[in-house]
Structures are given as structure tokens and as C-alpha cells.
Amino acid sequence: MAINKERFNELLDRLSDKDLELVSELMERLSQKKSPHREVPLDDEPTTQDDLDAINKAKEAYLKGELINFKDVEHELRS
Template identity: 50%
Template sequence: MAVTKDQLNKLIQQLPEDALPMAADFLEKLIHKSDHRFIPWDDEPTTQEDLDDIRKAKEAFKRGETIKLKDVIDDLLN
């Protein structure tokens, strides 16, 4: 889906005042993303506990027990 800068400007104009700092921070990160793209390789071995936690998380997701991203965003903005 192609989005124009005009469309983004219209969305920005609809933001509540208290959401502006978060939006500005996000846009800054997008503009300077090359500075933030390096993620060091995790050289720690995966433990059995890690594998168990991953399995439990996948099972919880299948049961619908996870938190929706929309709810997280709503909590952050309110």
C-alpha cells in the first residue's frame, strides 16, 4: 500500500496532543534508522528454560491468551 506524505500529514494532524512525543520519537527513529539497524549477535546459547518458555508462549498464543498490539498501544496512549 503506497502512502503519500500528504496522507501521513493528515494522520499527524489527527493525533491527540499527548501522542505527539511518541509519534515524533518514532518518526525520528525511521529517519535515522541506519543508526539503529545494527543489532549485535546474541552469542548466548539457548537454554532448555528458553525453549520451554518459547513453547509455552506459542501455546498461549494458540489459545488466544496473548495481548493484542492494539491494546498495548491504547494503554500507552491513555
């Protein structure tokens, strides 16, 4: 999705001060990267039994409602 600076500023105006701080830190990190057009390489490694076990465990946790707390995600982004 293409976004222009005007739309971006509209979205920024909607954020709380706390959210604005988090977005600002993320923007700082992104702007410090060398290439503005970074791509994540395709993972061409074969799926292992450990991978499948982890996927199944995650699905089970999701179905049980054992979700990640947003505060934990926010902390991880700030670290």
C-alpha cells in the same frame, strides 16, 4: 521498503487523531536517537532451556487464543 515524504504524508492523512498522536510520539522518540541508522546487534547467545520453555509457553498461549490486548501494547508504547 523505501518511503518518500509524499507517501508518508498520504499515510498520515489516513490516521485518526488518536492514532496520529501515537505515531507522533513514536516519531519524537526515534528522532531523538543519536544515530539515524541504528542496528540491533545479533543475539549470539546460546538458546537455554528457559528460552525454549518460554517459547513453548508462548506458542501454547497463542494456540489457546490468549493474545496480548492492543490497548496493552498501546499503553506500553506510550510509556
